[in-house]
Amino acid sequence: MFNVSNRPVVTEIDEARGVGLNTHAYGSPTTTARVNKDMKWAYMDGLSDAEREHRNKKDTWEYMPRLSNVQREKSILEFLRSAHHWSIKDFIQQLAHPEKVPYAHGAQVRIYQLRQAIIEQPEVLKIFMEDKQLIPSMxxxxxxxxxxxxxxxxxxxxxxxxxFHVDSSPKDxxxxxxxxxxxxxxxxxxxxxxxxxxxxxxxxxxxxxxxxxxxxxxxxxxxxxxxxSSGFQAYIGLYFHSLGARRRLIDLLHSLNISLSYDSILRYHNEIAKIAQVH
DNA sequence: GCGTTCGGGCGAATTGATGT
DNA sequence: ACATCAATTCGCCCGAACGC
Structure with missing residues (x-):
């Protein structure tokens, strides 16, 4: 279910990475840009699922016209923080969560939307590609x-x-x-x-x-x-040994992980020779 | 003749795989 | 996570061959 607690979930590391929200906004009174006149977006706080559902059907959110994209972004981020104590990271994590979440699309749809938003947007992908930490980690x-x-x-x-098995045939x-x-x-x-x-x-x-x-x-x-997985290295070593390659060469190949060690090759060679004698 | 290199062997130590 | 087992490597040794 929702991992909502009363403590702020934006960590210092998140703040440093620029992931977190403006903590100043969290503690300060709301502004006209991020709340309607009835303080409606904090009203779900502390309600049971049933109550939430009831109110969800009954009430509708009031659209805020004439806001720029920047203003809307700010409004939504601050709403997340003040009403839910979530960062954008928490929101996206929840979106990507495979568990079925009420009042939301199914997991498949949410993951599809995430992919659309991130991978399929050139400007977003570009930011990802240029991030030196993201590429290695992700x-x-x-x-x-x-x-x-x-x-x-x-x-x-x-x-x-x-x-490698001594009784396996190179022909196979x-x-x-x-x-x-x-x-x-x-x-x-x-x-x-x-x-x-x-x-x-x-x-x-x-x-x-x-x-x-x-x-x-x-x-x-x-x-x-x-x-x-030693088959390849064993056959290479045995092949070179059969051609009369010296110990040093095989040990060199061994140090490059192309062959097993000279000792191992020699042991396999002797075991194969024994099997050949029996037959 | 002397020092070096090489092939082969051995036991100890290390490491990976596996089972509990 | 830990113990156990087996595979593998490591370090050293020896005798033979080689080269100067």
Whole structure:
């Protein structure tokens, strides 16, 4: 339900960020610009839901003509604070709340309206894009949560990005179409990488770039969960070891997270050799 | 011959995954 | 949140090979 208390909900941090309202207005008497003559907009304070509904049907708000946009904004913000002890932040939070709220649109409609108001308005979006704190916190948090989920899906469904097993056959890996699997099972990560590295105007991506995206996915999933996703690094290490690569080279690749450590590769090599002897 | 590098091995320590 | 287990890494060692 509404999170309305008597204490002001605008914090000092909000004030500093410019989110909060003018606290001076909260304590001072109302002005003609923000209240009608019957002080009607404070009248819902402390009422039960039933009483609210009753009065809502009975009374209508009086329209205030001939106000500029700035005046209306000021009026609404000060109304929020004086009548409800809410900041604009509280109001938007409540709008975005998935819970069903009486006397309001359903959650879907409210979220749609928020999107219309924020993302689909170029001037609002521009402010967001230029805010150095907003981009890291909102976009990065959001995108990384989605990508993390996709990476865990990759670990479960793409053999090359799963845990390495000595008895698995490299023939089943389908290395050639590896990147296609990644693109299909991690569409957001894929689109992100494509968008970042699009070099041509038509946004087409070369096969070579697709290969890098596969490698990036392998590096990311290994960085996220090195023990659940070691297949790629194990095969790379084993491949180099089989070509006679020296310990130092494999350790270098290991330090770049392209291969497992020399020790691990050697251990896998020995285990595979044992299995081969038995067969 | 001497110092360095390399491959391989080992136990301890660390770290990640998992279950409670 | 914590404990447990297993995977992995780390640090060190040794003998062989190498290069000057």
């Amino acid at each position: 976009l990065v948090e959001g995108v990384s949560a989605i990508v993390r989920e996709e990476l865990y899906t990759l670990m479960q469904e793409v053999p090359l990005l799963s845990k 890996l389908n290395v050639k179409d590896f990147y296609k699997e990644v693109g299909g099972k991690a569409p957001i990560l894929w689109r992100l990488l494509q968008t970042i590295s699009a070099q041509l105007e038509d946004d087409t991506v070369s096969n070579q770039q697709n290969g890098s995206f596969g490698l990036i996915a392998a590096l990311l999933s290994h960085a996220l969960a090195p023990r659940l």
